[in-house]
Amino acid sequence: MCECSEKLIAWMDGELADGEAAAVQQHLEGCPACQSCLASYRLASASFAEYCDAATASVVAPRARLKVPRWAFAAAAAASAVALVLFVPKHGTMSPASARENAAANQSTPRSLAPAPASPALAPIDPAAVGEVHSSAAPAAERRPGNLAVFPRRAKSEHVATSGLSVRPVANVPVRSEGSPAGEPAIEIAFSSDSIFPAGAMPEGVSFVAEVTLAADGSAEQMRLQPRLVEFQERKVRP
Amino acid sequence: MSGESIPLGATLPRFATRTRETTILYRELRKPLLRYLVCLGLSADEARDVVQEAFVSLQEHLAAGRSQENMRAWLYRVAHNRARNRQTSYDRRFSGPLEGAEIATMLDERTPERRILQLEKFGQLAGAVRQLTDQERECLLLRGGGLRYREIGEVLGLPTSTVGDTVERAIKKLAEKCNV
Numbered sequence: 219m220c221e222c223s224e225k226l227i228a229w230m231d232g233e234l235a236d237g238e239a240a241a242v243q244q245h246l247e248g249c250p251a252c253q254s255c256l257a258s259y260r261l262a263s264a265s266f267a268e269y270c271d272a273a274t275a276s277v278v279a280p281r282a283r284l285k286v287p288r289w290a291f292a293a294a295a296a297a298s299a300v301a302l303v304l305f306v307p308k309h310g311t312m313s314p315a316s317a318r319e320n321a322a323a324n325q326s327t328p329r330s331l332a333p334a335p336a337s338p339a340l341a342p343i344d345p346a347a348v349g350e351v352h353s354s355a356a357p358a359a360e361r362r363p364g365n366l367a368v369f370p371r372r373a374k375s376e377h378v379a380t381s382g383l384s385v386r387p388v389a390n391v392p393v394r395s396e397g398s399p400a401g402e403p404a405i406e407i408a409f410s411s412d413s414i415f416p417a418g419a420m421p422e423g424v425s426f427v428a429e430v431t432l433a434a435d436g437s438a439e440q441m442r443l444q445p446r447l448v449e450f451q452e453r454k455v456r457p
Numbered sequence: 458m459s460g461e462s463i464p465l466g467a468t469l470p471r472f473a474t475r476t477r478e479t480t481i482l483y484r485e486l487r488k489p490l491l492r493y494l495v496c497l498g499l500s501a502d503e504a505r506d507v508v509q510e511a512f513v514s515l516q517e518h519l520a521a522g523r524s525q526e527n528m529r530a531w532l533y534r535v536a537h538n539r540a541r542n543r544q545t546s547y548d549r550r551f552s553g554p555l556e557g558a559e560i561a562t563m564l565d566e567r568t569p570e571r572r573i574l575q576l577e578k579f580g581q582l583a584g585a586v587r588q589l590t591d592q593e594r595e596c597l598l599l600r601g602g603g604l605r606y607r608e609i610g611e612v613l614g615l616p617t618s619t620v621g622d623t624v625e626r627a628i629k630k631l632a633e634k635c636n637v
Contacts, residue, residue: 227625233606262632267601269582272575274492278501 220249226256230263479516482528489602490536496598497540507543511536530608533599537612585634593627596620 222245228234229242246252487508494504514535519525586594592613599609606620613620 224625227628228606228621231600231606231624233621258632259628262628262635265578265582265635266586266597266631269579269586270492270496270598270601272579274495277495278491278504 220245220252222246222249223252223255226252227259230256230259476516478519478525478528479512482515482532483512486529486532490532493533493598493602494536494540497537497595499540499543503540503543507536507539510539527608527611530604530611533602533604533608534612537595581635582631585631588630588634589627593623593630596623597627597631600624 222242225234225238225242226246229239229246232239234242246256490508490511491501491504494507495501499507511532515528515532518531589597592615595613596609599612600606604612606624607617609615609620609624610617615623
Protein backbone atom coordinates (compact mmCIF):
# COMPACT_ATOMS: atom_id res chain seq x y z
CA MET A 219 0.00 0.00 0.00
CA CYS A 220 1.46 3.34 -1.03
CA GLU A 221 1.74 6.09 1.47
CA CYS A 222 -0.11 8.37 -0.92
CA SER A 223 -3.13 6.11 -1.09
CA GLU A 224 -4.45 7.60 2.13
CA LYS A 225 -4.47 11.02 0.53
CA LEU A 226 -6.07 10.15 -2.78
CA ILE A 227 -9.61 11.15 -1.85
CA ALA A 228 -8.54 14.41 -0.25
CA TRP A 229 -6.44 15.07 -3.36
CA MET A 230 -9.40 14.24 -5.58
CA ASP A 231 -11.51 16.74 -3.61
CA GLY A 232 -8.86 19.44 -3.81
CA GLU A 233 -8.45 19.49 -0.06
CA LEU A 234 -4.68 19.08 0.14
CA ALA A 235 -2.25 21.91 0.53
CA ASP A 236 -0.34 22.83 -2.59
CA GLY A 237 2.84 21.00 -1.63
CA GLU A 238 1.05 17.82 -0.67
CA ALA A 239 -1.14 17.93 -3.75
CA ALA A 240 1.89 18.24 -6.00
CA ALA A 241 3.54 15.29 -4.29
CA VAL A 242 0.45 13.10 -4.69
CA GLN A 243 0.10 14.06 -8.33
CA GLN A 244 3.72 13.21 -8.99
CA HIS A 245 3.29 9.87 -7.26
CA LEU A 246 0.13 9.10 -9.19
CA GLU A 247 1.85 9.51 -12.51
CA GLY A 248 4.10 6.58 -11.75
CA CYS A 249 1.84 4.34 -9.67
CA PRO A 250 -0.74 2.20 -11.51
CA ALA A 251 -2.14 0.84 -8.22
CA CYS A 252 -3.01 4.32 -6.98
CA GLN A 253 -4.38 5.24 -10.39
CA SER A 254 -6.69 2.26 -10.17
CA CYS A 255 -7.77 3.19 -6.65
CA LEU A 256 -8.42 6.73 -7.71
CA ALA A 257 -10.55 5.56 -10.62
CA SER A 258 -12.66 3.41 -8.33
CA TYR A 259 -13.10 6.28 -5.86
CA ARG A 260 -14.17 8.57 -8.65
CA LEU A 261 -16.63 6.02 -9.92
CA ALA A 262 -18.04 5.42 -6.43
CA SER A 263 -18.39 9.13 -5.94
CA ALA A 264 -20.12 9.61 -9.29
CA SER A 265 -22.41 6.63 -8.68
CA PHE A 266 -23.45 8.03 -5.32
CA ALA A 267 -24.22 11.38 -6.94
CA GLU A 268 -26.25 9.65 -9.65
CA TYR A 269 -28.11 7.64 -7.05
CA CYS A 270 -28.93 10.78 -5.06
CA ASP A 271 -30.06 12.61 -8.19
CA ALA A 272 -32.34 9.73 -9.14
CA ALA A 273 -33.70 9.46 -5.60
CA THR A 274 -34.38 13.19 -5.54
CA ALA A 275 -36.02 13.20 -8.96
CA SER A 276 -38.25 10.29 -8.01
CA VAL A 277 -39.50 12.16 -4.97
CA VAL A 278 -39.60 15.74 -6.14
CA ALA A 279 -40.39 15.71 -9.85
CA PRO A 280 -43.72 13.88 -9.89
CA ARG A 281 -45.24 16.23 -7.41
CA ALA A 282 -43.56 19.40 -8.51
CA ARG A 283 -45.84 22.37 -8.53
CA LEU A 284 -45.59 26.09 -8.78
CA LYS A 285 -45.19 27.53 -5.37
CA VAL A 286 -44.37 31.11 -4.60
CA PRO A 287 -41.71 31.02 -1.92
CA ARG A 288 -42.75 32.66 1.30
CA TRP A 289 -39.35 34.16 1.79
CA ALA A 290 -39.91 35.96 -1.42
CA PHE A 291 -42.60 38.04 0.17
CA ALA A 292 -40.34 38.92 3.02
CA ALA A 293 -37.65 39.63 0.52
CA ALA A 294 -40.29 41.59 -1.26
CA ALA A 295 -40.27 42.78 -4.67
CA ALA A 296 -38.15 41.41 -7.36
CA ALA A 297 -41.26 41.35 -9.42
CA SER A 298 -41.80 43.29 -12.57
CA ALA A 299 -42.93 46.17 -10.48
CA VAL A 300 -42.38 47.24 -6.96
CA ALA A 301 -44.70 49.69 -5.35
CA LEU A 302 -44.18 51.53 -2.17
CA VAL A 303 -46.90 53.44 -0.48
CA LEU A 304 -45.42 55.99 1.78
CA PHE A 305 -47.61 57.59 4.36
CA VAL A 306 -47.53 61.16 5.38
CA PRO A 307 -45.29 62.21 8.21
CA LYS A 308 -46.31 61.37 11.69
CA HIS A 309 -45.42 64.75 13.02
CA GLY A 310 -46.96 66.67 10.19
CA THR A 311 -43.92 68.73 9.56
CA MET A 312 -43.43 67.57 6.04
CA SER A 313 -45.90 68.13 3.33
CA PRO A 314 -47.13 64.93 1.83
CA ALA A 315 -45.42 64.52 -1.42
CA SER A 316 -47.74 64.94 -4.27
CA ALA A 317 -46.95 63.74 -7.70
CA ARG A 318 -46.04 64.67 -11.15
CA GLU A 319 -46.98 62.73 -14.13
CA ASN A 320 -45.28 61.61 -17.23
CA ALA A 321 -47.09 59.75 -19.91
CA ALA A 322 -44.01 57.85 -20.94
CA ALA A 323 -43.40 56.64 -17.45
CA ASN A 324 -47.03 55.71 -17.13
CA GLN A 325 -46.80 53.51 -20.18
CA SER A 326 -43.63 51.79 -19.26
CA THR A 327 -43.98 51.53 -15.53
CA PRO A 328 -45.24 48.11 -14.56
CA ARG A 329 -48.53 47.69 -12.79
CA SER A 330 -48.63 49.39 -9.50
CA LEU A 331 -50.50 48.48 -6.41
CA ALA A 332 -53.24 51.00 -6.16
CA PRO A 333 -55.74 52.22 -8.74
CA ALA A 334 -54.75 55.28 -10.65
CA PRO A 335 -55.76 58.48 -8.96
CA ALA A 336 -58.08 60.95 -10.61
CA SER A 337 -55.59 63.73 -10.22
CA PRO A 338 -52.91 64.73 -10.32
CA ALA A 339 -51.73 62.31 -12.89
CA LEU A 340 -48.57 60.29 -12.87
CA ALA A 341 -45.33 62.05 -13.24
CA PRO A 342 -41.83 60.78 -13.68
CA ILE A 343 -39.09 61.87 -11.41
CA ASP A 344 -36.46 63.58 -13.39
CA PRO A 345 -32.99 62.10 -13.05
CA ALA A 346 -31.84 64.92 -10.87
CA ALA A 347 -34.60 64.15 -8.44
CA VAL A 348 -34.26 60.41 -8.39
CA GLY A 349 -33.90 59.58 -4.79
CA GLU A 350 -36.04 62.51 -3.80
CA VAL A 351 -39.73 63.07 -3.74
CA HIS A 352 -41.21 66.48 -3.34
CA SER A 353 -44.42 68.24 -4.05
CA SER A 354 -44.91 69.83 -7.38
CA ALA A 355 -47.99 71.59 -6.11
CA ALA A 356 -46.15 73.43 -3.38
CA PRO A 357 -43.97 76.41 -4.08
CA ALA A 358 -40.39 75.50 -4.69
CA ALA A 359 -39.29 77.10 -1.46
CA GLU A 360 -41.56 74.80 0.51
CA ARG A 361 -40.35 71.63 -1.06
CA ARG A 362 -38.38 69.31 1.07
CA PRO A 363 -36.22 67.30 -1.21
CA GLY A 364 -34.53 64.26 0.19
CA ASN A 365 -37.08 63.43 2.82
CA LEU A 366 -38.28 60.38 1.03
CA ALA A 367 -35.04 59.43 -0.61
CA VAL A 368 -35.44 55.79 -1.33
CA PHE A 369 -33.63 55.05 -4.55
CA PRO A 370 -30.10 55.35 -5.69
CA ARG A 371 -29.43 57.98 -8.25
CA ARG A 372 -29.11 56.76 -11.77
CA ALA A 373 -27.79 58.20 -14.93
CA LYS A 374 -30.32 59.87 -17.14
CA SER A 375 -29.89 57.41 -19.95
CA GLU A 376 -30.44 54.49 -17.65
CA HIS A 377 -33.47 56.12 -16.15
CA VAL A 378 -34.99 56.74 -19.53
CA ALA A 379 -34.15 53.28 -20.73
CA THR A 380 -35.88 51.54 -17.87
CA SER A 381 -38.43 54.21 -17.09
CA GLY A 382 -38.46 52.48 -13.82
CA LEU A 383 -39.72 55.11 -11.46
CA SER A 384 -42.90 57.06 -11.07
CA VAL A 385 -44.58 58.77 -8.20
CA ARG A 386 -48.19 59.56 -7.56
CA PRO A 387 -50.55 60.17 -4.70
CA VAL A 388 -52.80 57.30 -3.77
CA ALA A 389 -56.24 58.61 -2.99
CA ASN A 390 -57.82 55.48 -1.64
CA VAL A 391 -55.17 54.38 0.79
CA PRO A 392 -56.07 55.18 4.36
CA VAL A 393 -53.69 57.57 5.99
CA ARG A 394 -52.91 56.35 9.45
CA SER A 395 -50.52 59.01 10.45
CA GLU A 396 -51.13 61.17 13.42
CA GLY A 397 -51.28 64.90 13.27
CA SER A 398 -51.63 65.15 9.57
CA PRO A 399 -54.58 66.79 7.87
CA ALA A 400 -57.31 64.37 6.99
CA GLY A 401 -57.54 63.35 3.41
CA GLU A 402 -53.95 63.97 2.55
CA PRO A 403 -52.96 61.37 0.05
CA ALA A 404 -50.27 58.84 0.65
CA ILE A 405 -47.69 58.53 -2.02
CA GLU A 406 -47.07 55.61 -4.26
CA ILE A 407 -43.65 55.11 -5.70
CA ALA A 408 -43.30 52.47 -8.35
CA PHE A 409 -40.00 51.42 -9.77
CA SER A 410 -38.77 48.63 -11.95
CA SER A 411 -37.39 45.67 -10.14
CA ASP A 412 -34.89 45.20 -12.94
CA SER A 413 -32.99 48.14 -11.55
CA ILE A 414 -32.40 46.27 -8.31
CA PHE A 415 -32.94 42.56 -8.66
CA PRO A 416 -31.72 39.92 -11.10
CA ALA A 417 -34.03 39.56 -14.06
CA GLY A 418 -36.64 36.88 -13.59
CA ALA A 419 -35.84 36.46 -9.94
CA MET A 420 -39.42 36.77 -8.84
CA PRO A 421 -42.79 35.88 -10.29
CA GLU A 422 -44.84 38.47 -12.06
CA GLY A 423 -47.36 40.44 -10.13
CA VAL A 424 -45.68 40.66 -6.76
CA SER A 425 -45.34 44.04 -5.21
CA PHE A 426 -45.21 45.29 -1.72
CA VAL A 427 -46.38 48.16 0.36
CA ALA A 428 -44.14 49.92 2.76
CA GLU A 429 -45.85 51.80 5.49
CA VAL A 430 -43.39 54.37 6.62
CA THR A 431 -43.66 56.65 9.58
CA LEU A 432 -41.54 59.69 9.14
CA ALA A 433 -39.99 61.71 11.88
CA ALA A 434 -39.88 65.47 11.91
CA ASP A 435 -36.50 65.50 10.27
CA GLY A 436 -37.75 63.36 7.45
CA SER A 437 -35.99 60.20 8.51
CA ALA A 438 -37.88 56.94 8.68
CA GLU A 439 -38.96 56.15 12.19
CA GLN A 440 -40.69 52.93 11.41
CA MET A 441 -41.25 50.84 8.33
CA ARG A 442 -43.50 47.86 7.80
CA LEU A 443 -43.53 45.89 4.59
CA GLN A 444 -46.54 44.01 3.33
CA PRO A 445 -46.49 41.84 0.22
CA ARG A 446 -49.19 42.22 -2.38
CA LEU A 447 -50.12 39.99 -5.26
CA VAL A 448 -51.21 42.57 -7.76
CA GLU A 449 -52.63 40.15 -10.29
CA PHE A 450 -54.65 38.40 -7.65
CA GLN A 451 -56.09 41.61 -6.31
CA GLU A 452 -57.02 42.80 -9.75
CA ARG A 453 -58.73 39.54 -10.58
CA LYS A 454 -60.83 39.88 -7.48
CA VAL A 455 -62.31 43.20 -8.49
CA ARG A 456 -62.86 42.40 -12.11
CA PRO A 457 -66.10 40.70 -13.20
CA MET B 458 -36.29 49.92 13.87
CA SER B 459 -38.93 51.24 16.21
CA GLY B 460 -37.78 54.26 18.16
CA GLU B 461 -34.65 54.54 16.11
CA SER B 462 -34.37 57.19 13.49
CA ILE B 463 -32.97 55.70 10.33
CA PRO B 464 -32.79 57.64 7.10
CA LEU B 465 -35.06 55.98 4.59
CA GLY B 466 -32.55 56.64 1.87
CA ALA B 467 -30.19 54.29 3.65
CA THR B 468 -32.76 51.75 4.78
CA LEU B 469 -34.22 50.74 1.47
CA PRO B 470 -30.98 50.32 -0.43
CA ARG B 471 -29.80 48.06 2.40
CA PHE B 472 -33.03 46.15 2.13
CA ALA B 473 -32.62 45.85 -1.62
CA THR B 474 -29.06 44.60 -1.20
CA ARG B 475 -30.14 41.95 1.27
CA THR B 476 -32.93 40.88 -1.03
CA ARG B 477 -30.58 40.64 -3.96
CA GLU B 478 -28.19 38.49 -1.96
CA THR B 479 -31.02 36.24 -0.83
CA THR B 480 -32.35 35.96 -4.35
CA ILE B 481 -28.99 34.96 -5.76
CA LEU B 482 -28.47 32.38 -3.05
CA TYR B 483 -32.00 31.06 -3.54
CA ARG B 484 -31.46 30.52 -7.23
CA GLU B 485 -28.10 28.91 -6.65
CA LEU B 486 -28.87 26.71 -3.68
CA ARG B 487 -32.54 25.81 -3.78
CA LYS B 488 -32.06 22.63 -5.79
CA PRO B 489 -28.93 21.41 -3.99
CA LEU B 490 -30.66 21.99 -0.66
CA LEU B 491 -33.74 20.10 -1.83
CA ARG B 492 -31.53 17.25 -2.97
CA TYR B 493 -29.72 17.16 0.34
CA LEU B 494 -32.94 17.14 2.34
CA VAL B 495 -34.67 14.55 0.20
CA CYS B 496 -31.63 12.32 0.43
CA LEU B 497 -31.67 12.74 4.18
CA GLY B 498 -35.12 11.20 4.08
CA LEU B 499 -37.53 14.10 4.01
CA SER B 500 -40.53 13.99 1.72
CA ALA B 501 -40.71 16.48 -1.13
CA ASP B 502 -43.14 18.68 0.78
CA GLU B 503 -41.09 18.52 3.95
CA ALA B 504 -37.94 19.36 1.99
CA ARG B 505 -39.61 22.32 0.29
CA ASP B 506 -40.87 23.58 3.63
CA VAL B 507 -37.43 23.30 5.18
CA VAL B 508 -35.83 25.11 2.24
CA GLN B 509 -38.33 27.94 2.57
CA GLU B 510 -37.81 28.11 6.30
CA ALA B 511 -34.07 28.26 5.75
CA PHE B 512 -34.40 31.20 3.36
CA VAL B 513 -36.78 33.02 5.67
CA SER B 514 -34.16 32.57 8.38
CA LEU B 515 -31.53 33.87 5.99
CA GLN B 516 -33.54 36.99 5.31
CA GLU B 517 -33.99 37.57 9.03
CA HIS B 518 -30.32 36.85 9.61
CA LEU B 519 -29.29 39.47 7.08
CA ALA B 520 -31.91 41.92 8.30
CA ALA B 521 -30.46 41.66 11.78
CA GLY B 522 -27.08 42.65 10.39
CA ARG B 523 -25.43 39.41 11.43
CA SER B 524 -22.37 37.88 9.83
CA GLN B 525 -22.50 37.39 6.10
CA GLU B 526 -19.54 35.05 5.92
CA ASN B 527 -20.03 31.77 4.14
CA MET B 528 -23.79 31.94 3.79
CA ARG B 529 -23.84 28.70 1.84
CA ALA B 530 -22.63 26.68 4.81
CA TRP B 531 -24.92 28.73 7.03
CA LEU B 532 -27.95 27.79 4.90
CA TYR B 533 -27.02 24.13 4.89
CA ARG B 534 -26.59 24.19 8.65
CA VAL B 535 -30.03 25.75 9.16
CA ALA B 536 -31.61 23.26 6.76
CA HIS B 537 -29.76 20.38 8.37
CA ASN B 538 -30.87 21.31 11.86
CA ARG B 539 -34.47 21.76 10.75
CA ALA B 540 -34.36 18.40 9.04
CA ARG B 541 -33.02 16.90 12.24
CA ASN B 542 -35.98 18.37 14.09
CA ARG B 543 -38.23 16.38 11.81
CA GLN B 544 -36.70 13.25 13.19
CA THR B 545 -39.58 10.98 12.31
CA SER B 546 -38.78 11.15 8.64
CA TYR B 547 -35.07 11.81 8.87
CA ASP B 548 -33.83 8.27 8.61
CA ARG B 549 -36.59 6.86 6.49
CA ARG B 550 -34.95 6.77 3.11
CA PHE B 551 -31.57 5.31 3.87
CA SER B 552 -31.84 3.36 7.05
CA GLY B 553 -34.92 1.39 6.19
CA PRO B 554 -34.87 -1.30 3.54
CA LEU B 555 -35.33 0.19 0.12
CA GLU B 556 -38.08 -1.72 -1.62
CA GLY B 557 -37.80 -2.78 -5.23
CA ALA B 558 -40.78 -0.63 -6.08
CA GLU B 559 -39.08 2.37 -4.58
CA ILE B 560 -35.95 1.77 -6.59
CA ALA B 561 -38.10 1.31 -9.67
CA THR B 562 -39.42 4.86 -9.33
CA MET B 563 -35.84 6.10 -9.62
CA LEU B 564 -35.17 4.42 -12.92
CA ASP B 565 -34.75 6.01 -16.24
CA GLU B 566 -37.28 4.47 -18.59
CA ARG B 567 -35.64 5.22 -21.88
CA THR B 568 -34.86 1.65 -22.82
CA PRO B 569 -35.57 -1.70 -21.16
CA GLU B 570 -31.88 -2.59 -21.25
CA ARG B 571 -30.87 0.57 -19.51
CA ARG B 572 -33.65 0.09 -17.02
CA ILE B 573 -32.36 -3.33 -16.07
CA LEU B 574 -28.83 -2.06 -15.68
CA GLN B 575 -29.99 0.82 -13.56
CA LEU B 576 -32.10 -1.45 -11.41
CA GLU B 577 -29.07 -3.58 -10.67
CA LYS B 578 -26.81 -0.63 -10.09
CA PHE B 579 -29.18 1.28 -7.84
CA GLY B 580 -30.03 -1.88 -5.92
CA GLN B 581 -26.35 -2.36 -5.26
CA LEU B 582 -25.88 1.27 -4.33
CA ALA B 583 -28.91 1.23 -2.04
CA GLY B 584 -27.36 -1.65 -0.16
CA ALA B 585 -24.03 0.14 0.06
CA VAL B 586 -25.57 3.41 1.16
CA ARG B 587 -27.46 1.66 3.95
CA GLN B 588 -24.13 0.45 5.29
CA LEU B 589 -22.96 4.00 5.79
CA THR B 590 -23.35 5.69 9.14
CA ASP B 591 -25.48 8.83 9.41
CA GLN B 592 -22.36 10.93 9.62
CA GLU B 593 -20.83 9.31 6.57
CA ARG B 594 -24.01 9.82 4.55
CA GLU B 595 -24.29 13.43 5.63
CA CYS B 596 -20.66 14.14 4.79
CA LEU B 597 -21.03 12.59 1.35
CA LEU B 598 -24.26 14.45 0.65
CA LEU B 599 -22.78 17.77 1.67
CA ARG B 600 -19.66 17.03 -0.34
CA GLY B 601 -21.94 16.28 -3.28
CA GLY B 602 -23.52 19.69 -2.75
CA GLY B 603 -20.13 21.25 -3.39
CA LEU B 604 -19.20 22.07 0.18
CA ARG B 605 -15.58 21.99 1.22
CA TYR B 606 -14.52 19.83 4.16
CA ARG B 607 -14.28 22.92 6.33
CA GLU B 608 -17.83 23.91 5.40
CA ILE B 609 -19.11 20.41 6.02
CA GLY B 610 -17.50 20.61 9.42
CA GLU B 611 -19.36 23.86 10.08
CA VAL B 612 -22.67 22.31 9.10
CA LEU B 613 -22.24 19.15 11.13
CA GLY B 614 -20.20 20.59 13.98
CA LEU B 615 -17.16 18.45 13.24
CA PRO B 616 -13.46 19.22 12.94
CA THR B 617 -12.25 19.44 9.36
CA SER B 618 -9.89 16.51 9.89
CA THR B 619 -12.80 14.35 11.04
CA VAL B 620 -14.73 15.29 7.93
CA GLY B 621 -11.78 14.25 5.78
CA ASP B 622 -11.50 10.91 7.53
CA THR B 623 -15.25 10.34 7.31
CA VAL B 624 -15.43 11.15 3.61
CA GLU B 625 -12.52 8.86 2.88
CA ARG B 626 -14.05 6.02 4.86
CA ALA B 627 -17.43 6.47 3.17
CA ILE B 628 -16.02 6.56 -0.35
CA LYS B 629 -13.93 3.47 0.31
CA LYS B 630 -16.99 1.66 1.65
CA LEU B 631 -19.00 2.55 -1.41
CA ALA B 632 -16.19 1.56 -3.75
CA GLU B 633 -15.78 -1.75 -1.98
CA LYS B 634 -19.47 -2.62 -1.65
CA CYS B 635 -20.31 -1.69 -5.17
CA ASN B 636 -17.26 -3.44 -6.49
CA VAL B 637 -16.60 -0.48 -8.73
